[in-house]
Structures are given as C-alpha cells and as structure tokens.
Amino acid sequence: MHLTLEFGGGLELLCESVKIHNVNVDLPKGADKLSMRDLLAWVRTNLIKERPEMFMKGESVRPGVLVLVNDCDWELSGQLDTTLEEKDLVVFISTLHGG
C-alpha cells in the first residue's frame, strides 16, 4: 500500500532528517487491511534509525506525539485501530520540545 508519511516537531531527526517519506507498506500476512498498529510497527522497523523510544512506547506512539490521518486527529478514527487506505497521508508531530 502506498502511503505518504510526514514527521514533524523534531521527529524527523529520528529518520535521518527526512520529513516526508513516500512508502510502500506490505499488508501483514493474511490480513486484508492495514491498521495504524501495523503501520507503527513497520515505521519503527524501517524508518526510525535512532532512539525509537522517542517515537514509540509499547505498541503506540510515545505520549506527546500527535497523529493525523488525512489531516484528521487519529483519536477520531480509533487510534491504533484506524484502517488505512491507498494514498493516505499520515502525519506524526511531536509536541515534546520548547515553546
């Protein structure tokens, strides 16, 4: 599945300072849908090059990291259970820095 991922608020530093990633994510074996839970695991393995604890805690994002799917707060679509579709835009923004 082709997706566009954006990292902001300092998270780009964990992905070699690249803010926008156009990726092709394989669906998990035997699944017909891709969930945010699956995507996060994929991101941690494939995109996060350092300090994964800054991005994730357990199977979700670290508290303080906002997630938007197609410019909508993922809290509206079920957070980890949000299902993704082809060409979706997922944005991760960290709020954990000075103001």
Next chain:
Amino acid sequence: MEADSKPKKSGARLCCVCNQNRAALKRPKTLEQICRECFYAVFEEEIHQVILENQLFKPGDRIAIGASGGKDSTVLAYVLSELNRRHNYGLDLFLLSVDEGITGYRDDSLETVKRNELQYGLPLKIVSYKDLYGWTMDEIVKMIGLKNNCTFCGVFRRQALDRGAALLKVDKVATGHNADDIAETVLLNILRGDIARLSRCTSIITGEDGPIPRCKPFKYTYEKEIVMYAYFKKLDYFSTECIYSPNAYRGFAREFIKDLERIRPRAILDIIKSEMVQSLCLAGGAESRFTKAWHWSYSRPKQ
C-alpha cells in the same frame, strides 16, 4: 470547504458544533469532535475570554511577547495579534527574544523569530546572555558541566527578559506557557517539595511587585491544541529540544503528565485548578499551612 479532500470514509464524524463539516480533531479539554473552522473559533474565543476575565491587558499597554521561535510563542504572537485587531485591545505588541548562546538550538530558533517578525509585522528585540552577562550558555556549561543547566539558564533568562522588557519600555511581558507546562511545574514542585514555588506557579499574572509583570494567556490552553492550531494554520515554528534539557528533572514530570493525559485528558486542567493547589496559593506557601491544606483536601468525602 472540504470539497477538494478525499471522499468521506464510511463513518466519518461530523463536527459537533456546526454539524456540517467533517471533524478534524478531538479536543482534550472537552472530548468534543470539532472541525477546523469551529476549532479556530473556539480556540481564539477561549483565549479572548481568559484575557478578559483575568484582566491581563488594558488599552494602550505596550506588551512584549516572549518569543523563542517555538510552537507556543509563535502561536501566542499570532493569536494575540489577531485578537488585538479583532477586539480592539489597543495594545502595542513586540516580540522579545533571548539569545542564550546555545549552538545548534538557539541560533536556529532565532531565525524563526526573525521570520515571525516579518510574517506578523511585530517589531523584534533580541537580548543575549553574551551582551548582558559576558557568557553564553555553551561557555557556562563548559565550566559547570551538564548538571543543573536549566536552573542557571532559567534564572538568567528571566532576568534577560526583564532587561529586554525595560529596553522596550513595555508594561508587561506575555509568555507562551501552556496548561501542560503549568501542570508539569505543579508536579515538579510537589516532587521536589518546593512549597514556595508551588504557591506561585499557577498564577496567571506574576511579578506584579517586580519591575515588569508577566502573564500567561495560554494558562488554560492545551499543548495539543496549540500544535494542532499551528499545524492547520501552517504557522512557522522551530521545534527541537534544547541540547541540555535531557538532563533536567522536568523530563520526569513531563513524561508523567503525558501518560496521565492519555488516560484522562481532563487531568491537566484539574491539576492546575485543583483545590489543594489553589489553597496553597492563598496560603502563600507556609509549611504548616501546606500540611493543613493537604490533610483538608484528602479528608473531604469523595464526590
């Protein structure tokens, strides 16, 4: 408004305020699902109400906005500018920036403030530790090592803000401290047993007995909403953690507050408004009164 976006997914939620547009975020304060336009309106209106109810400004005031180039101060500059125009506060607004001399952090964020100066049309003044004290923070850390850096820097910064404010001849300094910050500070002071600081830290106006009073218009504003506002409005801000901050104790308080927010978002406001903290503020922080207030609030029947 959302006509050019992707077709609605099944089950797309509508804004609970206008019932027309697709909801874009869930407000942590109220758990409401709200669209962008309604969010802008309620965000700005709530801050306007905080300003009015707490009488933060009066017409003719010269106000310096403590501007670091970060998310809070950028949004504060934008919103104050906007509200000043919309509601005729009659304020003269300035951006005031402190250069601590932290390479790779402050020098980059100052570029952002310089852009903000142009974007918002607010005059900018930068004061530096080097000019005021003869030392940059980098030089200080070289001398003292990596412990207690934030403690020193905080003290120097406050004084630098006072100096800058005096140079600008302003009546008040407004800073972007948000609800999350203040909740963190409350927790930090409890964990350290710093009663004196605890009694002062939730006030929306401070330093009225000093050279230049300060206020925190974002006292009841959630950090998440500030970031979402900046994101949707595409506001330009700088976002990297100060290189010396990982060693600060505040990190523990922040982690705890963020975990708490995930379980019950309302907790952040509850901490700031908690009766125990309020009674401490009134009590002025004397140790015996603290003990009394603590016992009093714990012995009340649960509601």
